[in-house]
Amino acid sequence: MASTHNAPLSLDKPLPGFIPGDLAWHLGMILRGHQTLFAEAVAEMPCSVRGYQMLSTVVHHEPANQQALSAHLGIDRTVLTYRIDDLVTAGLVERVPAPTDRRARKIVATEQGVDLLNQLEIRVAAAEQQLLAGLDSTESAQLAALVSKLSMDIHRAQPGANPCEAMDQLD
């Protein structure tokens, strides 16, 4: 808390050459560009980007129940219900009753779901590369590190916004 980075918080120098609010504009631009490429890459996926993210989370993080999944993704749980329905209908995931708690359901990927994810991950990685094509590898790595650090900070700082305990169980 008493570290050096509290000093420049005097908000005299917001950001070099930025109009207040520009950060949002740039972030929005990046996210939109990303979305476009991402959506292209996962066109076969039901629910598009969201569907991919759900499947990816299920496979890589194995959230214990739907709450953990929705918290991780920042999706309202009532929304998650029908999103999962779509994936179930497509045969990509299943709702299996949790052994410890009969109210809860663990979402697990089917074999088909894993296969599809494996295929799509290649294309998603390529899309991410394409997004960052204008940056050299040093810059990409810097950006990745900063973005990762920031998002962790935020998810820690924001009280109710995104508990996301799912992550904490895994690191």
Add this chain to the structure above:
Amino acid sequence: MASTHNAPLSLDKPLPGFIPGDLAWHLGMILRGHQTLFAEAVAEMPCSVRGYQMLSTVVHHEPANQQALSAHLGIDRTVLTYRIDDLVTAGLVERVPAPTDRRARKIVATEQGVDLLNQLEIRVAAAEQQLLAGLDSTESAQLAALVSKLSMDIHRAQPGANPCEAMDQLD
């Protein structure tokens, strides 16, 4: 085109320690955190963040017509219509007929609009600072530079996604 940064595009090493799609997750997290703080900062503003961005763009970039404004903001023109209506109703901007083209309208801020923007910019800058509070000033500057560069690249690379000629007139 023949510059060095094309070499690492072999997509063998997507991003250090990232699962494909993680970039989207981190970006989404940051954007959501940002939105929350931003929305708080501009609570008085009609249309919240969008309203602020419109007003800011009008004041700082002076787009010649609504098309330029909608392109810059990445908003559909039919949407822009009623968003502007809201700001007009609130007395923050006016539609003045463009002198050169009687079809077009230039959106200009009223005195009240400029005043409000001045007030809010302070709070928005503070919100941006708060978002980046976890980064030291070097990191913030790095991030700002990278984000800015990336968003410019993207807006250039994406064909129809965001023409945004408004920016080009100004740099």
Add this chain to the structure above:
DNA sequence: AGAATATAGTCTGTACTACAACGTAATTTC
């Protein structure tokens, strides 16, 4: 000049999405 085409902005209807509110079943607390 006059006809055809294009452009700026608006309006209308539609489809999607998030979310609040309520309901049900299972679990935990006291």
Add this chain to the structure above:
DNA sequence: GAAATTACGTTGTAGTACAGACTATATTCT
């Protein structure tokens, strides 16, 4: 074992984006 809590699902509602049609002006072509 009664009350409160939690996990999930369902329903209804409001907000939002977007396609399509429409008006007025501008431009282009012949």
